[in-house]
Amino acid sequence: MPVNDSLVTDASAPSDRRFLAPPDTPADDDALKVVPVRRTGQWLAAGVVVLLLVMAGNSVVRNEAFQWDVVGAYFTTTAVLRGLGLTLWLTVLVMVLGFALGTLLAVCRLSSNRILQGVSWGYVWLFRSMPILVQLLFWFNIGALYPQLGLGIPFGPEFVTVKTVNLLGPVSIAIIGLTLHEAAYAAEVVRGGILSVDRGQWEAAQSLGLGAWRRLRRIVLPQAMRAIVPPAGNMLIGTLKGTSIVSVIAVQDLLYSVQLVYHRTYQVIPLLLVATIWYVVVTSVLGVGQHYIERHYARGTAGAR
Template sequence: MATPQDVLPAPSALDRSAPPPLARIVARRKPGQWAAAGVALLLATMAVTSVIRNEAFQWSVVADWFTARSVLDGLTLTLWLTAVTLALGFAFGTVLAVMRLSANPVLRTLGWVYIWIFRSTPPLVQLLFFFNIGALYPTLGLGIPFGPEFVTVRTVDLIGPTLTAVIGLTLLETAYAAEVIRGGILSVDRGQLEAAAALGIARRRVLRRIVVPQAMRAIVPTAGNMLIGALKGTSIVSVLAVSDLLYSVQLVYLQSYRVIPMLMVATIWYLVITTLLSIGQYYLERHFARGATRDGLPPTPLQRARAAYRRVVGA
C-alpha cells in the first residue's frame, strides 16, 4: 500500500517547481507628516471658527448687503473693466511682442522702452497721471501732422474717470501681456520651426498648428495669474471715484460706519470670482496640455471624487 510520502513529491521538488512567494509591500510610515498635518488642520479649524464666531464681523449685515443693488452694480463694473482691459491688453500686447521679437532694431527698441516705462512705474501713479492729462494737453485735435487741425476737442470733456481707468489699465496690461506672449513664443523649440520650414509648410499654418498650441502651455498659467491680478487691480480705480466694487462698499460704510462687514462683502465677492477664474484656468491648462505627457492627463478633482464615491459604494 502506497503511503502519502510515496504519492507526494519531495519538498525539494516542490520548491523548485513552485514560483517564489511574492513579498508583501508595506508603505513606509511617516508619523512626522501626519503630525504636521494634524497640527495644520487644528490651526486652520481654530482660525475659521474664530472668524465665524466673532460678532465684530456682523455676518447678518454682510448677508443683507451681499446682494444689494449697489454692490452688484459695482461688481458688474469691476468685471467689465477686467474683461475690457485684459482683452485690449492682450490684443496690443501681441503687437508689442512681435515688435520685441522683430529683427528691426528700431521696433525692438521701441517695444522694450514701452515695457520698461510701464513696468517701472506704479499703477496708481499712472492712473493719476492720465486723470490729470488735461493739465498737459488741454485740447486734442485731428488734422495733418505738424499742420492745421480739423477737429479739436477739450480733453476734460473727452476723458472721464471711467475712460481714464480703461486707458490706464489697458496700457499697463499691454506691457505685461507682451512679455507673457513673448516668453510663450520663445518656449517653442526652434528645431520644430526649422523642420516645418524644410517641409514647406506655410507660415500661417506653422503659427496656427505648431507655435500657438505649444506656446499656450506656457502662456495660459501666467495669463491666468494676470487675469486674477487685473481683477484685483481694478480696485485702485476707486481713487478716481469710479463706482467699482470697492468704491461701492466704501460709499456704504462711509455713511453707515459699518467698515468691517462691508469690507467682508467685497472680500467674499473677490474670493468667489477668483475661485471661478481659477477653475476655468485649470481646465484651460488641461486642454492645451493634451499630448504633452505619455501617461495622459491626470484625473480632475471631480473624476477623483467620483472614483472615491464608487469605491465607497462598492465596498
C-alpha cells in the same frame, strides 16, 4: 586516464540540493512583515495645523464684530451687484485689449527690425517700471499737460479739437491706464510662449510656403498656448483684483461701491467682507476655468491631467 565517478555529475538528473536561506531570513516570503514608515512629526504638525484652523474658524464665526447678518443683507444689493458688474466688464475689456497690444509688442520684439525691437523693449521697460497707481494718477491729470487734443496736419492747422477733460472720464482713464500696464506684462508672456515652440516648427511651416502671419497664427500660437495659458490665467486673476485700485479715481467698481455704503452707515468691516467674498467667489470660478483651459491645450503631453 581513469575518471573519478564521484566528480561526474549528470546535468539531466534532478538535483536534490536546496539553497539554504541565511539563518535570520524567513524561508517563506509570506512570513515577511512590511513595517510602515513612522511619520510621527508629520502627523503632529498636521494636528497642530488642523487645531489652529478650527480655532481660527471658531473665532471668525462666533465673533459678533464681523456682523454676518449685515454681510448677508448687503451681499446682493443693487449697488454691490452694479459695482461687481463694472469690475467684471473692466477686467474682461482690459485683458482683451492688453493681450492684443501685448501680442503685437511681442511680435515686434521678435522681429529682425532693430527699430521695432527697440520700441517694444522700451515700452515694456517703461510700463513695467511704473507702479499702476502712479500711472492712473498720471492719466487722471493728463489735462494739465494737454488741455486739448486735436487732429490735423503735423506742424500745421488742426481740423478737430476737443478738451481733454471732456474726452477722458474716470472709466476711460481706468481702461487706458490698466490696458497699457497689462500690455507690458502680456508682451513678455506671449514672447515666452512663442520662444517655447521648437524652431523646427517655424522651418516646417516656412517650407510649406506659409506666410509669416499665417505661420504665427496657425502653427506657432496654438502650440505656444501651453506656455501662455498658465501665466495668462494668473494675470487675469491679478487684473480682477487689481481693478480695485481704480476706486482712487472715483470709478464705481465693487470696492468703491461698498465704500460708498460704509461711508454712510459706518459698517466698515461687514461691507469689506462683502467685497472680499465676491472677489473670492469670482477668482475661484476663474481658477476652475483656467484648469480646464490648461488641460485642453495640454492634450497629448505627458503632464496633461
